[in-house]
Amino acid sequence: MAKTIAETQKESPEERSERVTIGRAVGKVILFGEHAVVYDRPAIAVPVTQVQAQARIEDGEDSLTLMAKDLGIEHRWGEPVPKEIEPLVALVEATLDKLSITAPPALRITLESTIPIARGLGSGAAVSTAVVRGLGQHFGHSLSSEEVSALVYGAERYYHGTPSGIDNTVIAYQKPIYFVKGKEPVVISLAQPLDLIIADSGVASPTKEVVQEVRTGWEKDMEKYERVFDGIEDLTSQARKAMISGSLLRVGELMGENHQLLVKLGVSSPLLDSLVEAARGAGAWGAKLSGAGKGGNAVALIRPGSEEAVAKSLEGAGAKSIIYTQVS
Ligand code: MEV
Numbered sequence: 001m002a003k004t005i006a007e008t009q010k011e012s013p014e015e016r017s018e019r020v021t022i023g024r025a026v027g028k029v030i031l032f033g034e035h036a037v038v039y040d041r042p043a044i045a046v047p048v049t050q051v052q053a054q055a056r057i058e059d060g061e062d063s064l065t066l067m068a069k070d071l072g073i074e075h076r077w078g079e080p081v082p083k084e085i086e087p088l089v090a091l092v093e094a095t096l097d098k099l100s101i102t103a104p105p106a107l108r109i110t111l112e113s114t115i116p117i118a119r120g121l122g123s124g125a126a127v128s129t130a131v132v133r134g135l136g137q138h139f140g141h142s143l144s145s146e147e148v149s150a151l152v153y154g155a156e157r158y159y160h161g162t163p164s165g166i167d168n169t170v171i172a173y174q175k176p177i178y179f180v181k182g183k184e185p186v187v188i189s190l191a192q193p194l195d196l197i198i199a200d201s202g203v204a205s206p207t208k209e210v211v212q213e214v215r216t217g218w219e220k221d222m223e224k225y226e227r228v229f230d231g232i233e234d235l236t237s238q239a240r241k242a243m244i245s246g247s248l249l250r251v252g253e254l255m256g257e258n259h260q261l262l263v264k265l266g267v268s269s270p271l272l273d274s275l276v277e278a279a280r281g282a283g284a285w286g287a288k289l290s291g292a293g294k295g296g297n298a299v300a301l302i303r304p305g306s307e308e309a310v311a312k313s314l315e316g317a318g319a320k321s322i323i324y325t326q327v328s
């Protein structure tokens with residue numbers, strides 16, 4: 001069981017050195033409403049448990065150290081902060097502050113993740129969530145999903161500029177959510193599990209850049225973009241109802257319509273369009289690009305048991321890797 005800060009402080013160095021806490025967080029995929037959500041429309045996202053980020057927190061000998069394995073970076077507090085991990089260092093400090101720990105404790109934080117970077121699966125938000133959860137647990141604080149999400153949002157802003165907050169929210173709540181920026185998320189009770197296939201285009205797509213491109217387009221032709229966002233809002237609210245009533249055929253149709261509106265926004269690509277087509281051709285109920293677009297992933301809602309056929313078709317169309325997940 002996690003210990004309180006007072007208990008932790010009373011322990012001898014030997015006891016402290018044995019303590020290891022693992023904070024974990026899963027990935028996410030957006031099913032409806034990406035981009036429109038930045039402009040105050042609703043979106044729907046679900047957790048992806050097949051991929052995971054992990055923060056291992058160990059009591060260390062001397063200073064606070066952060067090791068980001070994927071980036072090959074080890075940072076000791078007091079030394080210059082490498083640019084790539086500035087948001088993580090700021091997040092560790094904000095979390096310690098939230099836990100009322102004023103001086104950097106002698107800890108070693110090691111980060112690992114199986115979530116592909118810049119593919120729309122929430123890798124940054126998941127690593128950050130693992131850090132916050134790990135630190136909270138290590139010091140015996142049970143932070144609420146809302147508190148975790150708020151801390152991670154700070155790091156997301158650093159990475160993405162003007163994030164809607166959907167990534168940190170769905171990852172902190174780890175449930176299907178209907179999300180509107182700045183509002184409490186609504187958990188969607190699915191009448192039927194969703195069988196999803198996520199196909200990686202193999203093309204890295206930094207969210208910040210694509211969001212900026214959409215912003216530039218919106219500034220040039222607000223009327224057109226607002227109309228598209230309204231269309232996305234309408235089908236997102238229909239999708240929520242269809243998920244609650246278990247009408248998966250309808251959810252699939254709406255995904256296809258959402259993809260077409262994302263094409264209008266200019267965030268698809270020939271490869272993403274081919275992946276969507278390939279999934280539909282193999283009998284998926286629906287498919288669309290997911291996340292910022294231009295690269296990243298396509299997601300397909302499939303009939304239970306059809307994952308092999310759909311995966312094969314997606315690979316034939318150029319998918320670099322496939323994740324199958326069931327959300328309930
Ligand atoms: C990125 O995962 C989703 C976007 O809508 C950006 C955001 O919501 O911050 C493209």
